[in-house]
Amino acid sequence: MSRFTRLAAVLAAALFSAGCYTTKIVHGDVQGDTTEVHRRLQHTFIYGIVSPNRIDVDRVCKGGEVKAVKSQVAGLGLLANWITLGIYTPLTVKVTCAYNEKAWMDALPEDEALPTTVDAALLE
Numbered sequence: 001m002s003r004f005t006r007l008a009a010v011l012a013a014a015l016f017s018a019g020c021y022t023t024k025i026v027h028g029d030v031q032g033d034t035t036e037v038h039r040r041l042q043h044t045f046i047y048g049i050v051s052p053n054r055i056d057v058d059r060v061c062k063g064g065e066v067k068a069v070k071s072q073v074a075g076l077g078l079l080a081n082w083i084t085l086g087i088y089t090p091l092t093v094k095v096t097c098a099y100n101e102k103a104w105m106d107a108l109p110e111d112e113a114l115p116t117t118v119d120a121a122l123l124e
Contacts, residue, residue, distance in 0.1 A: 022072040027065075034099050035067060042091040047081070048073065061097035068096040 038060050044051045057066045070093070073081060077090040 022070065022074075024068060024070040026068045031098065031100070036064070036097050036099065038095045038097065040093045040095070042071070042093050044089045044091055045087060046089075047086045048089045048091060055093055055095070057095050060095045061099075064097035064099040066095065067098040068094075070094045070096075 040055055071091045073089060073091055081089045
Protein backbone atom coordinates (compact mmCIF):
# COMPACT_ATOMS: atom_id res chain seq x y z
CA MET A 1 0.00 0.00 0.00
CA SER A 2 1.47 3.31 -1.04
CA ARG A 3 1.96 6.21 1.35
CA PHE A 4 -0.70 8.29 -0.44
CA THR A 5 -3.27 5.48 -0.17
CA ARG A 6 -2.65 5.10 3.57
CA LEU A 7 -2.93 8.84 4.12
CA ALA A 8 -6.16 8.98 2.09
CA ALA A 9 -7.58 6.06 4.09
CA VAL A 10 -6.74 7.72 7.42
CA LEU A 11 -8.25 11.05 6.34
CA ALA A 12 -11.39 9.34 5.03
CA ALA A 13 -11.77 7.39 8.29
CA ALA A 14 -11.36 10.59 10.33
CA LEU A 15 -13.86 12.44 8.15
CA PHE A 16 -16.53 9.75 8.25
CA SER A 17 -16.09 8.95 11.94
CA ALA A 18 -17.07 12.50 12.90
CA GLY A 19 -20.79 13.09 12.78
CA CYS A 20 -23.72 14.97 14.20
CA TYR A 21 -24.01 15.01 17.94
CA THR A 22 -26.64 16.27 20.32
CA THR A 23 -26.77 16.93 24.05
CA LYS A 24 -30.13 17.51 25.73
CA ILE A 25 -30.77 18.39 29.37
CA VAL A 26 -34.40 18.22 30.50
CA HIS A 27 -35.79 19.49 33.78
CA GLY A 28 -38.74 17.17 34.36
CA ASP A 29 -40.53 19.10 37.12
CA VAL A 30 -41.23 22.25 35.12
CA GLN A 31 -44.86 22.78 34.16
CA GLY A 32 -46.34 25.71 32.30
CA ASP A 33 -49.36 26.87 30.35
CA THR A 34 -47.22 27.63 27.29
CA THR A 35 -43.75 26.83 26.05
CA GLU A 36 -41.45 28.84 23.84
CA VAL A 37 -38.26 27.75 22.05
CA HIS A 38 -35.34 30.14 21.60
CA ARG A 39 -32.50 29.30 19.20
CA ARG A 40 -28.99 30.66 19.44
CA LEU A 41 -25.82 30.02 17.48
CA GLN A 42 -22.90 29.41 19.80
CA HIS A 43 -19.41 29.77 18.31
CA THR A 44 -17.05 27.22 19.84
CA PHE A 45 -13.55 26.02 19.06
CA ILE A 46 -11.57 22.76 19.29
CA TYR A 47 -14.53 20.41 18.79
CA GLY A 48 -16.78 22.48 21.06
CA ILE A 49 -14.51 22.37 24.10
CA VAL A 50 -13.62 26.09 24.12
CA SER A 51 -16.49 28.57 24.16
CA PRO A 52 -15.84 32.32 24.39
CA ASN A 53 -19.29 33.13 25.84
CA ARG A 54 -22.00 31.48 27.88
CA ILE A 55 -25.74 31.61 27.39
CA ASP A 56 -27.64 32.92 30.42
CA VAL A 57 -30.75 30.75 30.18
CA ASP A 58 -32.56 32.69 32.92
CA ARG A 59 -32.15 35.82 30.84
CA VAL A 60 -33.34 34.00 27.71
CA CYS A 61 -36.53 32.81 29.42
CA LYS A 62 -37.37 36.24 30.96
CA GLY A 63 -39.82 35.33 33.71
CA GLY A 64 -40.31 31.72 32.69
CA GLU A 65 -38.64 28.54 33.83
CA VAL A 66 -36.08 26.60 31.82
CA LYS A 67 -37.66 23.33 30.71
CA ALA A 68 -34.90 21.97 28.44
CA VAL A 69 -31.60 22.92 26.85
CA LYS A 70 -30.43 21.15 23.69
CA SER A 71 -27.16 21.74 21.86
CA GLN A 72 -26.23 20.10 18.61
CA VAL A 73 -23.79 20.12 15.75
CA ALA A 74 -25.49 19.26 12.47
CA GLY A 75 -25.89 20.42 8.90
CA LEU A 76 -23.75 23.39 7.93
CA GLY A 77 -22.18 23.48 11.39
CA LEU A 78 -20.90 19.96 10.83
CA LEU A 79 -19.55 20.97 7.44
CA ALA A 80 -17.71 23.94 9.04
CA ASN A 81 -16.31 21.55 11.64
CA TRP A 82 -15.01 19.20 8.93
CA ILE A 83 -13.52 21.96 6.77
CA THR A 84 -11.62 23.51 9.70
CA LEU A 85 -10.61 20.08 11.04
CA GLY A 86 -12.41 20.74 14.33
CA ILE A 87 -10.88 24.13 15.01
CA TYR A 88 -14.25 25.93 14.60
CA THR A 89 -17.42 24.15 15.71
CA PRO A 90 -20.66 26.13 15.61
CA LEU A 91 -23.33 24.74 17.96
CA THR A 92 -27.04 25.36 17.67
CA VAL A 93 -28.47 25.80 21.16
CA LYS A 94 -32.23 25.52 21.75
CA VAL A 95 -33.61 26.69 25.08
CA THR A 96 -37.20 25.64 25.83
CA CYS A 97 -38.93 27.88 28.35
CA ALA A 98 -42.17 27.13 30.20
CA TYR A 99 -44.45 29.97 31.19
CA ASN A 100 -47.50 29.93 33.37
CA GLU A 101 -49.86 32.86 33.06
CA LYS A 102 -49.40 34.25 36.58
CA ALA A 103 -45.59 34.19 36.47
CA TRP A 104 -45.65 35.80 33.02
CA MET A 105 -47.94 38.60 34.21
CA ASP A 106 -45.77 39.17 37.30
CA ALA A 107 -42.69 39.51 35.05
CA LEU A 108 -44.22 42.40 33.07
CA PRO A 109 -43.11 45.91 34.05
CA GLU A 110 -45.81 48.01 35.73
CA ASP A 111 -46.41 50.21 32.68
CA GLU A 112 -46.92 47.17 30.41
CA ALA A 113 -49.29 45.23 32.67
CA LEU A 114 -52.59 44.38 31.02
CA PRO A 115 -55.75 45.88 32.56
CA THR A 116 -57.87 43.48 34.58
CA THR A 117 -61.03 45.58 34.29
CA VAL A 118 -62.43 47.72 31.50
CA ASP A 119 -63.87 51.15 32.19
CA ALA A 120 -67.40 51.42 30.81
CA ALA A 121 -66.60 54.88 29.41
CA LEU A 122 -63.98 53.31 27.12
CA LEU A 123 -66.61 51.07 25.49
CA GLU A 124 -68.85 53.99 24.39
